[in-house]
Amino acid sequence: MKKVNETYGNESISSLKGADRVRKRPSVIFGSDGLDGSKHSFFEILSNSIDEAREGYGKEITIIKHKDFSITIIDNGRGVPVxxxxxxxxxxxxxxxxxxxAGGKYKNNDGENYEYSLGLNGLGTCATQYSSEYMDVEVFRDGYKYSLHFEKGENIGGLIKEKFDYKKTGTIHKWKPDLDVFTDIDIPIEHFMDVLKRQSIVNSGLKFVLIDENTEITHEYIYENGIKDYLEEINNEKNFTDVLFFSKEGRGKDREDKSEYKVKVEIAFSFNNEVNLLEYYHNSSYLEYGGSPDKAVKQAFIYEIDKYIKRENKYTKNEKKISFIDIQDSLVLVTNSFSTVTSYENQTKKAITNKFIQEFMSSFIKSKLEIFFIENKDVADKIINQVLINKRSREKxxxxxxxxxxxxxxxLDVTNRVKKFVDCRTKETEKREIYVVEGDSALxxxxLARDSEFQAIMPVRGKILNCLKADYDKIFKSEIIIDLLKVLGCGVEIKTKHNKDLETFNLDNLRWDKVIICTDADVDGFQIRTLILTMFQRLTPSLINNNKIFIAETPLFEITSGKKTHFAYSEKEKQDILSKLKGKYTIQRSKGLGENEPDMMWETTMCPTSRRLIEVEPENEEDTMNMFNILLGDNLSGRKEFIADNGEKYIEQIDIS
Structure with a gap:
């Protein structure tokens, strides 16, 4: 018979009480017992101060990040009733x-203590106190200063009340998240900066002062006109439509059996071809995942823009309908909504689910867009033309x-072979090398010179396309480039608008440990080498960033003295060798790769112990692309200026023979 556990009886059921309800299960309240939980506990206290300010009590909130990871928040609100x-x-x-x-977010006799509350029903302050190593509270109201001290969720000393002549009412919270509760409490200053900037955006005219004790730097955030000023900042005068701002208030319910609640919506947007942005806020909380506002925006913009395109007959025959990504590619938009009843997905407040808010916002945005398109046809045409360009570019x-x-x-097999590619025998990727060489003669x-066990050869026939100037369609019609990409095996990295990648690249599929560019040591060879490097930078920059690309140096001169031959890779090396030779010698300008003897090719270019390989090192990507643009782009005057300023540095490398 199966043995019954006699210890599991009626007295076995227990519940967490007091501070343990948070301290032993912080992720239930804060969504995490790690750094994200610490961050959220900070926001719970901050949200109460913001609620006060938004009701008109205090226009400045000060936040101090202390060296010991404790936090202070000072507001000029009415003061927490204690x-x-x-x-x-x-x-x-x-x-x-x-x-x-428990708390001040529940309704009073007049309806609500706070018209639109960010704090959620009294959970935050208590939960943060429970999860703290300590918390000190000072409240200034009713002609008194009230002081409280808590340690690990327990009050020490009760309430201290004393007459006090203060200049302003308000509350000061100072606390330290507890390492017994959270695994990490070192909230980066960047997080405070990000949160406070976002809150200043959606609370127009409210000033946040952030003091960092570690650096002794003070940061201030304020947007007098809220999200409209923020969009002007984001656009940086590069938008092709003005910033439009609309707001509306209303009442409604999520279900027929539910109570009505109030909603207020602000929306600001413009169209811009250089930046795009979608941000949603509700009751001042940044909604990372959006929820109802995100659905409303997508539904409304798709509906109205698609309707306008159809009315203007801008779709081609059998063309598919636009999707939101085509609009988003050029859209800079922020919504800032408020409601007296809010349904969050969870306590972390990263998305809301209110059905009425979604319907209200969608209807509101549709009506504003419809009117705007009718009254501003020239601007509407600009918008839909750009959306269609985005759509067709995406599809292409x-x-x-x-x-x-x-x-x-x-x-690569009999059915998928590449012309004139010569493979090596080993299948061990960490040993395989491929030489990308200039033409059939070099092949x-x-x-003849290679070690066929681990060295493969891929000839480049003629001058490769300048991938910096060409668009992707032209690049991928080049047989040379397609063949080289097939041999590499790793795919390509296609950068499209706004850095959204449509790519086939996978570094693990690269078939080679080293990709070695090997061209003649003359002007034509250097140009071909540069074009190949440009191709890698445009199509497979990760090969450069992961140190897979090399250049094989080939000698310029063969200097024979007696029975010994010396190889010089530059004019300076030639002079150094000549200065050390005694007796007669002969100098021969090195032939092209195709004319070299196999022994000489092996010794100078292919033998791992004697060859010279230059590793193409990853540089700052922006600087690298600037240099490629100077050397190979359309800015001719910039190229001439660069050569004039820097040509003397390379005078010794000039081939003047």
Missing amino acids: DYNNSEKKYNWELVFCELY AEKTRLNLKKTLGGK GACK
Whole structure:
């Protein structure tokens, strides 16, 4: 018979009480027991100060990040009520700081204490206090200063009340998140900066002062006109439509059996081809995942823009309908909504689910867009033309990606061979090298000189396309480039508008440990080398960033003295060798790779112990692209200026023979 556990009985069921409800299960309240939980506990206290300011009590909030990871928040609100509460027969400080689901966010006789509340039903202050190593509270109101001290969720010393002549009412919270509760409490200053900037954006005219004790630097954030000023900042005068701002208030319910609640919506947007942005806020909380506002925006913009395109007959025959990504590519938009009833997905408040808010916002945005398009046809035409350009570019890029995946996919075998590619025998990737050489004659010479066990040869026939100037369509019609990409095996990195990648690239699929560019040591060879490097930078920059690309130096001169031959790779090296020779010698300008003897090719270019390889090192990507643009782009005057300023540095490398 199966043995029954006799210890599991009626007395086995227990519940967490007091501070343990948070301290032992912080992720239930804060969504995490790590750094994200610490961050959220900070925001719970901050949100209460913001609620006060938004009701018109105090226009400045100060936040101090202390060296020991403790935090202070100072506001000029009405001050948290902490004295005796006759209705509840308890002190308010016990309700606010020691009871979950108690606080000032519940309705009073007039309807609401706060018209639109960011704090959620009394959870935050108590939960943050419970999860702190300590918390000190000072309240200035009713002609008194009230002081409270808590340690690990327990009050020490009760409420201290003393007459006080203060200049302003308000509350000071100072606390330290507890390492017994959270695994990490070192909230980066960047997080404070990001949160406070966002809050200044959606609370117009409210000033936040952030003091960093570690650096002794003070940061200030204020947007007098809220999200409208923020959009002007983001656009940086590069928008092709003005910033439009609309707001509306209304009432409604999520279900027929639910109570009505109030909603206020602000929306600001413009169109811009250089930046795009979508941000949603509700009751001042940044909604990372959006929820109802995100759905409303997408639905409204797709509906109205698609309707306008159809009315203007801008779709081509059988063309598919636009998607939101085509609008988003050129859209800079922020919504700032408020409601007296809010349904968050969870306590972390990263998305809201209110059905009425979604319907209200969608209807509101549709009506404003419809009127704007009718009254501003020239601007509307600009918008839809750009949306259609985005759509067609996206579809073209996706088609290119799918074609590339088909073209570059699969193994190199009899059915998928590459012309004149000469493979090596080993299948061990960490040993395999591929020489990308200049033309068929170089292919023959390298083939005779190589070690066929681990060295493969891929000839480049003629001058490769300048990938910096060409668009993707033209690049991928080049047989040389497609063949080289097939041999590499790793795919390509296609950068499209706003850095959204449609790519086939996978470094793990690279078939080679080293990719070695090997060209003649003359002007034509250097140009071909540069064009190949440009191709790698444009199509497979990760090969450069992961140190897979090398250049094989080939000698300029053969100097024979007696039975010994010396190789010089520059004019300076030639002079150094000549200065050390005694007796007669002969100097021969090195031939092209195709004319070299196999022994000489092996010794100078292919033998791992005697060759000279230059590793193409990753540089700052922006600087690298600037240099490629100077050397190979369309800015001719910039190129001439660069040569004039820097030509003397390379005088010794000039081939003047």
